[in-house]
Amino acid sequence: MSYGAISVGMGFGVWLPVLLAVLVLAGASEILFIGIVAAGGSPVAATVAGLLVNARHLPFGLAVSEVVGRGWRRVLGSHVLNDESLVFALGQRDAERSRAAFWACGLGILICWPLGALAGALLGTVIGDTDSFGLDAMFPAVLLALVLPQLRDARSGGTALAGAAIALVATPFLPAGLPVLLALLALIGLVRRPGAGVRKAGVREEPEEREEREEREEREEREEPKEEAR
Amino acid sequence: MNGSTVVLVIAVLVLAAGTFAFRFAGPLLRDRVSVPERTEQLMTMSALVLLAAVIATTALYEGHELAGYARPAGVAVGGVLAWRRLPFIVVVLAAAATTALLRLLGVR
Structure with missing residues (x-):
């Protein structure tokens, strides 16, 4: 939700954070993409930076290929492969539970993340001046909270x-x-x-x-x- | 839809396609190629470095100018709370509240 509110606070329409949330489904790269464009950067730079941030999904996929599955499941399974579903999959002992945890978390995020972005964006359009609520500090703080455990x-x-x-x-x-x-x-x-x-x-x-x-x-x-x- | 919106949509589509390619390539390649652990670690580390750079620049800068004191202070409070393993929502709300409070007190 904060991601949607922040995006609108930066001057974008509601559609942009929601479109990114549905199609890209990788929070950090979406926030980065919007941040670079909002700062006056070119969409090309934003895309390249987003792709670089998302390159980590390649080793992710190598690590948990068994739980993703094959055929059409692999198509959907790849799309819902992200930091959270990876952590859930790695946290289980046997393959069966690992697969169940991966899909439950992945599909949950597939639904909740875009809905949250939409709700936040709509809220952001109502609030208006997001700076006075400190929403501009939320963006770096969100990333910091996600990254710190790994540092x-x-x-x-x-x-x-x-x-x-x-x-x-x-x-x-x-x-x-x-x-x-x-x-x-x-x-x-x-x-x-x-x-x-x-x-x-x-x-x-x-x-x-x-x-x-x-x-x-x-x-x-x-x-x-x-x-x-x- | 004006020109810049079209460019933006195309950029989103390219990012989405590229990201999917990264995600899809892993399971696809798994049986054929073995990526050395070092390469894997390096990819993880580069993602972390990029994120750290984004955090630092968005906390301190607004475009090419420094963003003032209120925002970095809020982010710093969030950082301390995150380091002390407080829940995610507490971290984020505390960061925003700190910045909002400082601005209310006239600190920019």
Whole structure:
């Protein structure tokens, strides 16, 4: 609902958030798309940024292909594959329950997300000046609440912070949409060094491994200003 | 429907088609190709970096100008509450309420 209200608050018609909700069905990329266009960015930049954010669905699909199914089920199953249904599917022990959880969550979102967007958008048109209600703070807060649980370990947290810093430095100088893409430079630190992979939360480290990693992170911290200056 | 609306609709359609292609490709490729775990992690991380950049720029900027104090303050309150694992709805409403209250008090 807040997504719909925010979109209308940014000056779009009710149709845009609802159309995105039905056809794209991936919250973060929809909010990003609307945010970039609202900031004066080109629809092309918004599409590219949205696609980049949604590229994660490819490894998602690789991870839970069994629960998605085959034939026509695969078509619908792919569409309802998202962060939430993935988490539900991964949370179950046996394949049967995993499939049931995936479909229940996926179909639930398929119905609720567009309806919520519509309700929010209609509400947004009634409210009028959404800024005085602080709705503009809702958008980053929504994303923050969704992303934070995945950034709790030092490594991904640090990389995300570096990316955010790059985007912030670049924003006054570059067309809307580009600073966000430029943030991907923060990944260079991960790509360049083999073995410096993203750590999954809850994976235990060996003491030597930990020392190595800390050294690496120190090095990267020294290198970071160079990357931002680019 | 004016020209920019048509462009916007086309952009939505392209985003929808591309997103579906990403979703469909996973189950389709599963039996044929094995993606190294590192590549998978890197894709996840790039999504997180993009999202972090979006959060930071939308919290602090309005277009190319800084957005003032009220909005970043609200987002920061939301961030602290999210870090302390408070429910999603509490986080979002607290962020909006903080910003709204600051604006009511005359802070821009």
